[in-house]
Amino acid sequence: MVLFILFYKSLIKPYKLLSSGVESIADKDFSIKFLHVGQPEPDKLIDVYNKMIEQLRLERTKATETHFFLEKLIEASPAGIIVLNTNNKIQSINPVAQKLLNVNLESSEIEIKELDSPWNTELSKINENTTRVIQVNGINQYKCYRSNFLDRGVKRTFFFVEELTKELLHAERQAYEKVIRMISHEVNNSMGSVNSIIDSTVHYIQNLNQNHTHDFINALDVAKERISNLNHFTKRFTEIVRIPPPDIQKCNLKEIINRVLIYFQEELKQKNILVNTHFKSDDDVVISFDLQQLELVLINIIKNAIQAIESNGNINFLMYSSPLSLIIENNGEPISTDIQKKLFTPFFTTKKTGQGIGLTLIREILVNHGCKFSLQTRSDRITEFKVLFRKG
Structure with a gap:
């Protein structure tokens, strides 16, 4: 009996201790340690x-x-971060990416191709370890990087989405400001000299025989008119770089829209364009904005809508207090995908006599006021300009 007890202590008991230790490791319980026997x-x-066990505990911690x-x-x-699972479905996504992609994963996991356009197609085009710039709504631009990491030996894909809009707009503005100032400087210098010469010539000709001066004076008048038009042309460009800092005040959006529409009343009537203002009687949406600049934005948006319709159409105004926003719709000529990408590019225009200043002016004013905005044609062929105003 004594020998059995000694045998148990020397062999069986240590074996049981080690066996229970193996079970602890299998259960991922690294808190159990054993005393000497x-x-x-x-x-x-x-x-x-x-x-x-101690090393495993430290590693797990x-x-x-x-x-x-x-x-x-x-x-x-x-920045936005999107992580895919082994089935290439979105497994986790941070708040910034959720907002950008309009995604909520509370219900189920979704694939990249199920995202809203253009994210679904553009993200799918990105190869591994490469970067692509994605443009959304013609104004917002995002740098998207695709790569992978190892999760317990399995390769997982992730996307890194960084907004570039502010940096690109700033660099773009610096570039065209310099060009416009150079053009204005040279044109103004030339016009001053030419006007002086023309005035002197007119004074000289008036002292000559009247039978020979008529044609000269007409030619000089035409020259002065062309110079005046050139001056007006360059002033349109300098308006963009001379937008003053906004004088923020409380603006009743409904009242301002109705006041601006009076300016287009005759043109809308001639072209048989019906304006629908979807305002309730108690709608009194007040925003913080520069009054004159707000009117300038509305004038340019309405003008573009009229030009897109040409005749026999509708312009709809929809106002919302939550979120604080304004949507201006028209059923005119739709905007193609290729043109939409260039809409807010400075001086881009599809009009034969256009200068591409209107949308650039709108962009500068809305950006200065911290507004989010978009211009696009929906699947129902209705074009909408949406402005999301800042609160306060």
Whole structure:
């Protein structure tokens, strides 16, 4: 009996301890450690086991802390981050990307191709470890990078989406401001000299025989008229770079829209264009905006809508207090996908006599007021200009 007890202590008991240790590892419980049994060989095994368990515990703690840190970092990132699972469906997406892509994953996982346009097609075109610039609504531009990482030995894809709109608009504005100032400087210098010469010539000709001066005076009048037109032409460009800082005040959006529509009343009547203002009697949407600049924005949007319709059409105004927004619709000529990408490019125009200034002016004013906006033709062939105003 004594021999059996000694045999149990020397062999069976250490074996049971190690067996329970293996079960703990299988259950991912790294908190259990064993005490020595008083025998050299088993005690060595227990020391090895205890060191291994401690190392596994530390590694798991480190991995958990790192994972928690990365989750918080991704959630707080100013850029959008999208992580796909092994089935290439969106598994996780941070708040910035949710807002950009208009995605809510509470119900189920979705594929990239199920996203709204143009994200569905543009993100699918990005090859691994490459970058692509995606333009949304003709104004907002995003740099999108696609790469991968290993998750427990399995390759996972992720997208990094960074907004470039402000940086690109700033660089673009600096470029065209310089060009416009150079053009204005040279034209103004030339016009001053030419006008002086013409005035002197007219004064000289008036002292000559009247039978020979009529044609000269007419030619000089035409020259002065062309100079005046050129002056007006360059002033239109300089308006863009001379937009004053907004004088913010409380503006009743309904009243201002009705006042601006009076300006187009005769033209709308002649072209048989019906204006529908979907305002309720109690609608009194007040926004913080520069009054004169707001009128300028509305005038240009309405003017473009009239030109798109040409005749026999409708312009609809829809106002919302939550979110604070205005939508101006028209059923005129739709905007193609290729043209939409260029709409807010400075001086781009599809009109034969246009200068591409109207939309550029609208863009500068709305950006200066911190508004989000878009211009696009929907699937029902209705073109809408949407402005989302800032609160306060």
